Amino acid sequence: MLIQVITGTTREGRLSERVAGWVVRYLTEHTDLEIEQVDLRDHPLPFFDAPPPAKAPRDYFTAEAARLGSTLDRADGYIVVTGEYNHGYPAVLKNAMDWTFVEWTRKPIAYVGWGNVGGARAIEQLRQVAVEFEMAPLRHAVHILPDTMIAARQSTEPGDTSAFVPLEPKLKLLVDDLQWWAAALRTARRQNDN
Numbered sequence: 001m002l003i004q005v006i007t008g009t010t011r012e013g014r015l016s017e018r019v020a021g022w023v024v025r026y027l028t029e030h031t032d033l034e035i036e037q038v039d040l041r042d043h044p045l046p047f048f049d050a051p052p053p054a055k056a057p058r059d060y061f062t063a064e065a066a067r068l069g070s071t072l073d074r075a076d077g078y079i080v081v082t083g084e085y086n087h088g089y090p091a092v093l094k095n096a097m098d099w100t101f102v103e104w105t106r107k108p109i110a111y112v113g114w115g116n117v118g119g120a121r122a123i124e125q126l127r128q129v130a131v132e133f134e135m136a137p138l139r140h141a142v143h144i145l146p147d148t149m150i151a152a153r154q155s156t157e158p159g160d161t162s163a164f165v166p167l168e169p170k171l172k173l174l175v176d177d178l179q180w181w182a183a184a185l186r187t188a189r190r191q192n193d194n
């Protein structure tokens, strides 16, 4: 089963790189899932300006949209790591979603967020977006609060994810739940395809 970890911020100096590194490491060490990191920096897209992808599934407008679409298509579930910008989710993440549609459908999605309230506002809004994509947004999330963000940033070693270790019980709940939903929905998708 393939789970993708989507890095939802792209700005210079972003924290998301460290958070994604921690999530990927945890999944690799504690599960037998296949893991793929999807960094939106590797998928530069213009602001969405194409016909609605929901109405023309996989009829990609550009090669870059096709590359993102075929990447997302592979996954059985997603963990989005996201900061919070002005009480919302990052625009780059929504823009990437708007370029695609059916690739996400009937799959689970879970969130790891950070910020003054642990990214809770961004995550709650992203759950609403997921419903429109006919996804299963999960209840369990990981919320990284400012003390942990400060501790994580203090390390000069970019791969140092030790500040997040106290949050691993929360991440375990999320991952266990995601595995259940990913397996159940993969079976259901395959039955429907027959």
Ligand SMILES: Cc1cc2nc3c(=O)[nH]c(=O)nc-3n(C[C@H](O)[C@H](O)[C@H](O)COP(=O)(O)O)c2cc1C
Pocket: 009, 010, 011, 013, 014, 015, 016, 017, 082, 083, 084, 085, 086, 087, 088, 114, 115, 116, 117, 118, 119
């Ligand atoms: C444009 C912008 C807006 C922000 N707005 C919020 C906010 O509304 N709530 C919050 O908790 N943090 C906010 N922050 C602080 C972010 O939580 C912090 O910069 C975090 O590291 C963002 O994730 P990133 O480093 O991966 O970009 C904002 C940061 C930026 C750059």
